[in-house]
Amino acid sequence: xxxxxxxxxxxxxxxxxxxxxxxxxxxxLSIAAVAALAxxxxxxxxxxxxxxxxxxxxxxxxxxDLLQRIGRVGGAxxxxxxxxxxxxxxxxxxxxxxIVILPGGIRETLFLPGGTVVLxxxxxxxxxxxxxxxxxxxxxxxxxxxxxxxxxxxxxAGLRGTATLLTTGNLPDVALDAYAEQALASARTAPEHxxxxxxxAKAELSSAPYAYAVDISGETTLQLIEADPMINKEVRPVMPxxxxxxxxxxxxx
Numbered sequence: 682x683x684x685x686x687x688x689x690x691x692x693x694x695x696x697x698x699x700x701x702x703x704x705x706x707x708x709x710l711s712i713a714a715v716a717a718l719a720x721x722x723x724x725x726x727x728x729x730x731x732x733x734x735x736x737x738x739x740x741x742x743x744x745x746d747l748l749q750r751i752g753r754v755g756g757a758x759x760x761x762x763x764x765x766x767x768x769x770x771x772x773x774x775x776x777x778x779x780i781v782i783l784p785g786g787i788r789e790t791l792f793l794p795g796g797t798v799v800l801x802x803x804x805x806x807x808x809x810x811x812x813x814x815x816x817x818x819x820x821x822x823x824x825x826x827x828x829x830x831x832x833x834x835x836x837x838a839g840l841r842g843t844a845t846l847l848t849t850g851n852l853p854d855v856a857l858d859a860y861a862e863q864a865l866a867s868a869r870t871a872p873e874h875x876x877x878x879x880x881x882a883k884a885e886l887s888s889a890p891y892a893y894a895v896d897i898s899g900e901t902t903l904q905l906i907e908a909d910p911m912i913n914k915e916v917r918p919v920m921p922x923x924x925x926x927x928x929x930x931x932x933x934x
Contacts, residue, residue: 727840727843727844727847728832728835728836728843730847731835731843731846731847732829732831732832732835734847735831735846737795739850740794740795740831741794741795741796741797742795743793743794743795743831743834743852743857744793744794744795744796744797745793745795745797746852746857747793747794747834747857747860747861747864748781748793748797748799750857750858750861751783751786751787751791751799751861751864751865752783752786754785754786754861754865755783755784755785755786755787755865756783756784756785756786757783757784758781758782758783759782759783759784759802759931759932760931761927761930761931761932761933763927764924764927764928764931766924767920767924767925767927767928768780768782768928770919770920770924771811771814771815771818771919771920771928772798774815774884774886774919774920775798775815775818775819775822775884775886776819776822776880776883776884777796777797777798777818777822778795778796778797779796779797779798780797780798780800780818781797781798781799781800782799782800782801782802782805782928782931782932783799783800783801783802784802784932785801785802786801786865787799787800787801787864787865788801788868788869789801789803789804789817789869790804790817790818790820790821790869791821791830791864791869792821792822792824792825792830793830794830794831794834798818798821798822800814800817800818802931802932804817805928805929805931806929806932808890808894810890810919810925811918811919811920811925811928812886812887812890812891812916812919813890813891813894815884815886815891815919816881816886816888816890816891816892816894817891817894819877819880819881819884819886819891820871820872820877820880820891821869822880823872823873823876823877823879823880824869824870824871824872826876827872827873827876828870833860834852834856834857834860837856837859837860837863838852838853838856838859838860839856841853842855842856871895874902874904874905874908877905878904878905878908878910881905881909881910881911882910885910885911885916885917886911886916886919887909887910887911887912887916888905888906888908888909888910888911889905889906889909891905892905892906892909893906
């Protein structure tokens with residue numbers, strides 16, 4: 682009888698709730714939820730917040746810092762007497778804030794935070810008309826409109842780097858160096874043709890010269906050739922011939 686009573690008592694004890702155990706389980710679940718938010722949600726949310734609140738002046742500063750770091754590998758921006766007007770004309774026609782030509786480092790073009798577009802010297806030296814260089818600038822702007830480069834910079838900087846930017850106004854040097862190395866090594870993804878054609882139409886530029894520069898056969902850029910917004914229309918020159926000739930020699934001095 683005593684043994685049976687002990688067995689019954691143990692069974693009842695097991696069936697009773699254990700508040701301490703439930704509290705520990707609840708705390709563990711809460712900690713896991715917070716950790717999941719910190720790992721998966723917070724970095725992206727902080728990054729998007731930075732994109733919304735970061736002023737243009739600060740974006741331009743980040744762009745200048747990146748250009749300085751890229752220039753250590755690709756060389757200082759090319760300069761020559763009489764080319765400022767040509768660069769300004771090219772920027773105005775393509776909607777860029779500023780155009781910089783480097784002797785090397787980047788493969789073709791690179792959009793920098795703040796609106797500067799960097800070109801490899803080959804885009805002005807290897808083609809007879811400025812329409813090709815203008816097309817690559819428009820492609821870079823179109824690419825940035827769908828995938829802002831500042832988002833890539835902050836993604837490379839990570840949670841700590843983005844938080845540092847928001848609290849101090851500066852990105853850590855290590856984050857800038859890391860993105861500069863990444864920009865030099867990685868290939869640029871081609872923008873959607875429909876998006877790119879909109880940029881050519883707005884700039885009143887023919888898309889065919891750019892299309893053939895990307896693919897001389899025209900097979901992979903056929904849409905840009907057939908849907909050229911300036912077909913059967915008079916195209917206003919990007920710049921005077923004299924300015925283009927000067928620009929082609931900008932890296933020779």
